[in-house]
Amino acid sequence: MTPRFTPGQLHVHSGLNDMVATARALRAVGRKIALVPTMGALHDGHRQLMRTARRLPGCVLATSIFVNSLQFGPNEDYDRYPRPLDDDLKVCEEERVELVFTPSREEMYPGGPEITIDPGPLGGELEGASRPGHFAGVLTVVAKLFTIIRPDYAVFGEKDYQQLTLIRKLERDLNLDVRIIGVPVVRDADGLARSSRNAYLSDDQRSAAVTLSGALAAGARVSAGGAEVVLESARAVLDKEPLVDVDYLELRGADLGPAPERGEARLLVAARVGTTRLIDNTAVFLGQGED
Structure with missing residues (x-):
């Protein structure tokens, strides 16, 4: 049974099957989807991504909130990474997001995963040299989100410039048919990049x-x-x-x-x-x- 979708309202799906069904139903009636993938702890930088996506004509604005374990190394901050889901959903409401996907780790990676995406040589440079395996984790979750939601557009920040570059290569090399849009770095008044x-x-x-x-x-x-x-x-x-x-x-x-x-x-x-x-x-x- 396809979950009910009411335009202009916030719909939150934690289940993969519900998300797939809703996205499929939207496409069936000719609606496009603009996706802003996030790991939550939403701030003004994320708001700018959402506002950019919302300006795309004829699109349902969708956001994913998922702290992706695959992109964290063994000594990084996965366990303490902030997860203020209630606050994040309020931000989504304020920014007129219509569709939010909040899967669990088990929902996204049942029993694994056993297969990840190789980011190529660039994935081992810069951030990849300091964080081995990081970009394999990023590209794997992005590919899964694109497969589940099938967005027409996906919006990412330029603060993670290497990530944005690799996602563009991912879309091109795997023919994913998603238009990737980069948004300039959002900064505080003193110049610090929002993070x-x-x-x-x-x-x-x-x-x-x-x-x-x-x-x-x-x-x-x-x-x-x-x-x-x-x-x-x-x-x-x-x-x-x-x-x-x-x-x-x-x-x-x-x-x-x-x-x-x-x-x-x-x-x-x-x-x-x-x-x-x-x-x-x-x-x-x-x-x-x-x-």
């Missing part, structure tokens, strides 16, 4: 964490000078903050291949502030100054 993990930071750590966006801005300001100048300027800012333990600072092409001599590139940083690992990135335009 669910910001809640772990003490006041002093949060002040120190702003150094990441400051370093990226410093690099972007001197982009006319080329790659070496960009990296030197960004590194100089990071080196002034003792509470920031840098994992990597790299300049890559827009597709995360080698950086070009001129044109669009991407400056990426990852660092620990206390026990909290943060990432950030920005576009730079080498040999052309700032956009």
Whole structure:
């Protein structure tokens, strides 16, 4: 039996079969679906993703809330990752989300999984070098969500730029027929990129964490000078903050291949502030100054 769907109301499905049936019924009557996949602990960055998806014409706005165990390493924060489901559902209501999928770990991965998706060489670089297996977990859950919900559009934030790049490759290489939309990084007034993990930071750590966006801005300001100048300027800012333990600072092409001599590139940083690992990135335009 297909669950009843009333346009304009919030419908929450924890069961995979109910979610599949509702999505199939919507497609049968010609409705498109715009999906915002999340791990919950929703903040203004997620709200911006939802607002972007909501502006897509003729679409039902859907969100998934699932803390994906596959993308956490053995010493990472899966068990303590925030799960404020009631608060998250209030955010969904406020943003006029119509369909929310909240599966359990057992519902998504019964007995396994035994098969995951290989992210290719890029999956072992940058975040993948520091978090082995992370992107196999990300791509596996995204592929499952696309298979279950069959969205026409999927909206992701550019803060996780490597993730966005790999999801675009996933959609292309597996012919998933989903239009992937990236949304620019959402920042607080002081420049810190919005992240669910910001809640772990003490006041002093949060002040120190702003150094990441400051370093990226410093690099972007001197982009006319080329790659070496960009990296030197960004590194100089990071080196002034003792509470920031840098994992990597790299300049890559827009597709995360080698950086070009001129044109669009991407400056990426990852660092620990206390026990909290943060990432950030920005576009730079080498040999052309700032956009």
